[in-house]
Amino acid sequence: APSTLLTTLLALLGTFTGLALATAIFHLLPTLSATTDKNPLIIASLGATAILLYSTPASPLAQPRPLLLGQAISATVGILIALAFRSLGTEEFERLRWLAGALAVGISAGIMAITKTVHPPAGATALLAVTSDEIMELGWGLLALIEVGCAVMLVVALVWGNMHVGRRFPVFWWTEMELKGEEVKMGVEMEEEGRGEKVIVLPRGFVLSEGEREVLERIEGRVVAEGKKAPPEVKVAK
Numbered sequence: 001a002p003s004t005l006l007t008t009l010l011a012l013l014g015t016f017t018g019l020a021l022a023t024a025i026f027h028l029l030p031t032l033s034a035t036t037d038k039n040p041l042i043i044a045s046l047g048a049t050a051i052l053l054y055s056t057p058a059s060p061l062a063q064p065r066p067l068l069l070g071q072a073i074s075a076t077v078g079i080l081i082a083l084a085f086r087s088l089g090t091e092e093f094e095r096l097r098w099l100a101g102a103l104a105v106g107i108s109a110g111i112m113a114i115t116k117t118v119h120p121p122a123g124a125t126a127l128l129a130v131t132s133d134e135i136m137e138l139g140w141g142l143l144a145l146i147e148v149g150c151a152v153m154l155v156v157a158l159v160w161g162n163m164h165v166g167r168r169f170p171v172f173w174w175t176e177m178e179l180k181g182e183e184v185k186m187g188v189e190m191e192e193e194g195r196g197e198k199v200i201v202l203p204r205g206f207v208l209s210e211g212e213r214e215v216l217e218r219i220e221g222r223v224v225a226e227g228k229k230a231p232p233e234v235k236v237a238k
Contacts, residue, residue, distance in 0.1 A: 006164060010054070010160050010161075010163060010164070010167070011054045011055040013160060014050075014053070014054030014156060014157060014160035014161070015050045015051065015054045015055070017156050017160070018050050018053070018054065018152065018153035018156040018157065019042065019046065019047065019050050019153070021152050021153075021156060022042060022046060022148070022149040022152045022153055023041060023042045025148060025149075025152055026039045026040065026041070026042060026145060026148075026149070027039065029145075029148070032138060032141030032144055032145060033137055033138045033139055033141045035137045035139075036134070036137050036138065039138075039141075039145060040134055040135065040138070040145070042149070043125065043128065043135065043142070043145055043146050043149055044124065044128060045071075045121045045122065045123075045124035045125040045128060045146070046121070046146070046149045046150070046153065047121075048120065048121035048124060049067065049071070049119070049121040049149075049150065049153060050153060052119075052120065052121060053067065053153055053154075053157050054157060054160060054161075057157065057161045057167065057169040057170075057171075058168075058169075058171055058206065060171070060176065061118060061119055061120060062119075062157075063170045063171060063172055063173070064154060064170050064173050064174070065116075065117060065172075065173065065174050065175065066112070066116075066117045066118055066119040067119055067150055067154060068147065068150055068151070068154070069115065069117040069119075070112050070117040070118060070119030070122040071119060071121070071122045071125055071146050071147065071150050072143065072146070072147055073108060073111050073112055073115070073117060073122065074104075074105075074108040074112070074119075074122035074123060074125045074126040074129075075122075075125050075126070075129060075142050075143045075146045075147075076143060077104055077107050077108045077111065077126050077129075078104045078108070078125060078126035078127070078128070078129025078130055078142070079129050079139065079140060079142060079143065081100050081103055081104040081107070081126075081129070081130055082100065082104075082129055082130045082136050084100075085097070085099075085100040085130070097130065097131060100130045100131075101127050101130045101131045104126040104127060104129060104130045105123045105126045105127050107126075108122060108123060108125075108126040109123060116175075125142075125146055129142055157169055157170075158170075
């Protein structure tokens, strides 16, 4: 597994590069809303996406499917909720804006859960679409910008997430089930049929502390010394 220092460095460089490129591209794109003279500097929720994507690349929540679809779903829900509440009139919208924001995030969370595309930073996207005047004025341009930003950051993650032999990104592209029907192992405890043992598969990039390694070694030594069967197998993906 990569060292803590290397993991930290990759997270730092990935976050900086991903957000810097997304911000630069936002400025290169033509204005996506007739009501504003320029695109926003960045969509704030992409900051949270960057932390998830580059600091925890093995997380199921950071994989391409939840990243792209979760953000798209939340942006769409936020835009529709904003349009619906604004149709009530400016005064009524401002009075109920707190309710609109909560509703947008709640609906987004429900849809992401049903479609298995949960991406926590996307909740902020839905909220911004209703509560931020700058973002709300983008209208459907928000959907385009958030997906462009996610795509750029995904490309960067494909580079930084595979810079070390002990790391792999993505763990899966579309689903946790591989095309041949086998489940992708990501730190979930798996029990093999017909065997009285449990296999714990650690995700790529998962770093064991010195204390954890010592505990495993002591357990193995004790079992071997007592002449018992081999201890539960712990595999670290390489």
